[in-house]
Amino acid sequence: MAASQPASNSVILAWGSGEDGQLGMGNWEDKDLACSVKALESRHITAVVAGSRNSLAICDDGKLFTWGWNQRGTLGHPPETKTESVPSLVKALDDVNIVQAAIGGWHCIAVDDQGRAYAWGGNEYGQCGEEPEKKEDGSKALRRDITVPQRCAPKLSVLQVAAGGTHSVVLTQEGHVWTWGQPWPPGDIKQIYMPVRVQGLERVRLIAVGAFHNLALLEDGMLWAWGNNEYGQLGIGDTQPRSQPVPVQDLAGLSLVDIAAGGWHSTALTNNGEVYGWGRGEHGRLGFGDDKSSKMVPQKVQLLAGEDIIQVSCGGTHSVALTRDGRMFSFGRGDHGRLGFGRKVTTGHPMEVIINLPPPKSSNASNGRWFAKLVACGGRHTLALATWTSEVELTVSG
Template structure:
């Protein structure tokens, strides 16, 4: 039974990442009932796992756990029901991120934590090496402090690297920021030069975005599909301005595995990077990669307030609480009740029961409707926070 605020999930469930107590995939939205007793404020989808942060700062994780990515000893390789990260129960977590096989979190005091795979130093510890100098797998199964000298506002995790934004507006990174073998990994935070007064960061598999207070968007990292938005496919080791956004007022950014999006104050979406499977939302016949940001005209007029990018799909949230999804459709990750791949953004059907006490048995009609408040794409699954909006009684004179 859904509560007045519920987390829903759909898509691949083979690692338990949907949190439904099973390992089945779902082609339509289902309620994560284990989270109903808690007031969830945000959710994050990883490649094979998920997490939720509650209003009181409690952190729940579920899904794939072979690398300790759930934040507690991996007694089971996978967990299909959300569980509390007990080692962080005494701090108030405000934001978190999931990378390739590691996680980051920050509390209300600006302290950052990391756990999971650390062979490239992505959790902030010097990784061990074998006799040939290659990194040796060493998992950190219990969250521990990282970047202890920084007061952190936001954390973001890539495939094998980590990025944090400080409260002062500077950006720091560590781990393996490029595909393994391309550059030497570092386990100690290094400041990203050329970035000050940053408001928001977003990180893909191996590329990074930073939105500055002055509204300019900067990018660096891998660029083989044009995901940096620089008009070419040349990688950048230092931030460079994203092209084609100069006259826009940006309010949010998101990075998928190999694609990027930016959201304007007017609720318009711009997308660029890898276009395969239609993840950019430009239509079924336009799945090519884009080297510079282009407006997603198929979402024009929808007043979008949030976009989330997954590995090969994307989800957009409207101001009035509707969800549009597009991209690769296998495993049901688009939530249409069928495994369709489409570059055409389609509105998600939400067919979940009303919360207890919100059903009018007299006329068998629901006394309200579900509206989405937050969306999060994972690798092959999707999460959303839904809120029940009761019908307002007509005013009587």
């Protein structure tokens, strides 16, 4: 059955597992090819985020839409349903302009254009940054779920937010990193509900957070890591955890421009489009061609050499790389169709994701193609932003 024409020349693409409605298609079906999220075609979307079982989109007017799993209030509005398969507006944030957001294990965190942070969803480890409630017997307890977004880290001026399995991390305007929640696998370390500054990090320009590990890229190009290290995801040559940041090895002399963290793996991107990966290699999520080898230090992904990569997104067990000319290559675990190949294949060999959509109704030019601008990997699904680009525009930009 042929795909219908998108109404707009800018679309959200989704594929993979749909069992919790996280694809936004109005149903709970898996998709093994990229499909357009029809409900948001009339909106100008600037960013998408894929979580373990849910998704969100940010519009150019600062509105935030969420969909997918909602049993912990992760969608940001009263949990009248367990799952929602159609994107809905987060009304509690309607009067602010959201510019960036992140989804953790079962909580979300967002920041507006004034540097104010908000959190909602699961909070049993303090990951939403709310102080414990005082009970009748005088004891205190954390509220398990926060279903409506509320301010967090009110004393901080936030530039970027990131979320792990049960913890939150923010980068401030001053270049400092703060964190709260349960930063390690539950039970290992007592949770912290108030923001604590990560010592030893100055002039940070970008952060990335996996399930229980963290990355921070400094303005001088140095990459630091801390947290869980069971599969070498810190990139420091061993599998011992670190409670304080340590330099990632074997990246000296490279000009890093971006970083990404999956559940248990990490990537770094250089200014000349080269990708380095490390951490858990099972299912081929590192892109080295095999399906099992973990790497304790960063290694160049040779199978992407020459593709001029401008972004990599890491999910739970798969990854997607975006090229400068708007193509996507995915690799890793393939069940539920999360790689977008049209077949449920698991592979460590990066393969191109074909955007098989017709030209948009708004376009007068049939000669052109869909050009991917951003990718976002979740637990078992993938999202992307794409725009229709005519052959004339492609020639000029090339």
